[in-house]
Amino acid sequence: MQVDKRINIKGLVCPYTFVKAKLAIEDMEIGQVLEILLDYEEASRSIPKSMEDHGHKVLKVEKINDTDWIIQVRKERE
Amino acid sequence: MEFTEAQLQRYSRHIILPEVGGKGQKKLLNAKVFIVGAGGLGCPVGYYLTAAGIGTIAIIDNDNVELSNLQRQIAHSVNTLGMPKVESAKRTFEALNPDVKIVAIKDKITKDNILDLIKDYDIVVDGSDNFPTRYLVNDACVMLGKPLVSGAILRFEGQVTTILPREGHCYRCLFEEPPPPGLVPSCQEAGVLGVLPGVIGALQATEVIKLILGRGDILKNELLIYNALKTSFRKVRVKRNPDCPVCSDFPRIKELIDYTEGYCAIR
Numbered sequence: 013m014q015v016d017k018r019i020n021i022k023g024l025v026c027p028y029t030f031v032k033a034k035l036a037i038e039d040m041e042i043g044q045v046l047e048i049l050l051d052y053e054e055a056s057r058s059i060p061k062s063m064e065d066h067g068h069k070v071l072k073v074e075k076i077n078d079t080d081w082i083i084q085v086r087k088e089r090e
Numbered sequence: 091m092e093f094t095e096a097q098l099q100r101y102s103r104h105i106i107l108p109e110v111g112g113k114g115q116k117k118l119l120n121a122k123v124f125i126v127g128a129g130g131l132g133c134p135v136g137y138y139l140t141a142a143g144i145g146t147i148a149i150i151d152n153d154n155v156e157l158s159n160l161q162r163q164i165a166h167s168v169n170t171l172g173m174p175k176v177e178s179a180k181r182t183f184e185a186l187n188p189d190v191k192i193v194a195i196k197d198k199i200t201k202d203n204i205l206d207l208i209k210d211y212d213i214v215v216d217g218s219d220n221f222p223t224r225y226l227v228n229d230a231c232v233m234l235g236k237p238l239v240s241g242a243i244l245r246f247e248g249q250v251t252t253i254l255p256r257e258g259h260c261y262r263c264l265f266e267e268p269p270p271p272g273l274v275p276s277c278q279e280a281g282v283l284g285v286l287p288g289v290i291g292a293l294q295a296t297e298v299i300k301l302i303l304g305r306g307d308i309l310k311n312e313l314l315i316y317n318a319l320k321t322s323f324r325k326v327r328v329k330r331n332p333d334c335p336v337c338s339d340f341p342r343i344k345e346l347i348d349y350t351e352g353y354c355a356i357r
C-alpha cells in the first residue's frame with residue numbers, strides 16, 4: 013500500500029489524536045492515503061470510527077508492538 | 091497559516107466538527123466582524139465571537155458603564171464602572187482570547203461615519219437599542235451589500251433576523267419607516283429580563299459563525315421570535331418587498347438618514 017503522508021501522534025490523547033489526524037487529512041488530496049502512528053489505545057478505536065463518520069475509508073488498523081498502532085486511511089471526500 | 095499548539099487546544103472542539111474542521115476554523119480566524127453597540131446584545135455577541143476566534147472584532151458605542159447595565163451586559167463589571175463600554179468590553183474579550191484583535195470605537199454611529207467604519211468588515215451585527223440606529227445600520231448595509239445580523243429585545247421577547255441585501259428581505263421591507271417616538275415604549279415601560287439579550291445575542295453570534303463557515307441555514311427571509319415567558323420560539327416568514335424604499339431596484343432612499351432623537355434608550 014502506497015502511503016502519501018505519515019504522522020506520529022504518540023503521546024497524544026483524545027481529542028488531540030483526532031484533531032491532528034483530521035488536520036493532516038484535510039490538507040491531502042482525495043484518494044491519497046494517510047498513515048497514523050499512535051500509542052493511545054482508545055484512539056485506535058475512536059480514530060477509525062470518526063474517520064468513517066467523516067466519510068473516509070479506513071484501510072488498516074494494526075497493533076505493531078506492545079504499545080503502538082498503525083492506522084491507514086484513504087481520503088474520500090473534502 | 092499553521093495552528094499553534096495553543097490554538098489546537100483552544101479550538102479542538104471546533105476542529106473535530108465535520109462542518110468546521112481546520113479549514114473552517116481558519117475562516118473564523120481570518121474573519122472581520124463589526125458590532126454596533128456594547129450593551130445587552132453586543133456583550134454576548136462579542137463574547138462568543140471572541141471565544142470562537144474571529145480574527146478582528148470592532149465594537150462601537152458612545153456610552154460609559156453604569157451599575158444599571160450589569161443586570162444583563164455581561165462583558166462589564168464593577169471594576170469598569172464609569173469606563174467607556176467599548177474599553178470595558180475590549181478588556182474582557184482580550185482576557186478571554188488574545189488571538190482576537192478588538193477594535194474599540196467610542197463614538198456615536200451616524201450617517202456621516204457609518205459607511206467608512208463598516209466598509210472593511212465582512213459582517214455587521216446590530217445590537218443597538220433604538221430605532222434610528224437600527225434603520226441607519228440597515229440602510230448602510232444595503233447600500234454596501236454587507237450581510238447584517240439584526241437583533242432586538244424588549245421585556246420578555248426578542249427577535250433575530252439575518253439580512254443579505256438584495257438576496258433576501260431587509261429591515262425596511264418589514265417596516266418601511268421607524269415608528270414615531272410616541273409609539274415606542276417609554277423608559278418606564280421598557281424593562282427587559284436580564285438573560286433575554288444573552289439568548290438573542292447567542293443566536294446572533296451563531297448566525298455570524300454560520301455565515302463565515304458557509305454552513306447551515308440562516309435567517310434569510312425569516313424573523314425568529316423568542317418569548318422567554320412562554321419558552322417559545324416561532325419563525326415568521328418575511329418577504330423582500332419589491333417596492334422597498336431602500337433595497338428595491340429603484341430605491342427612493344439613496345442617502346443615509348439620521349432620524350431625530352426623542353427615542354428612549356434602555357440604560
Ligand SMILES: [Zn+2]
Nearest residue numbers: 260263334337
Ligand atoms: Zn428592503
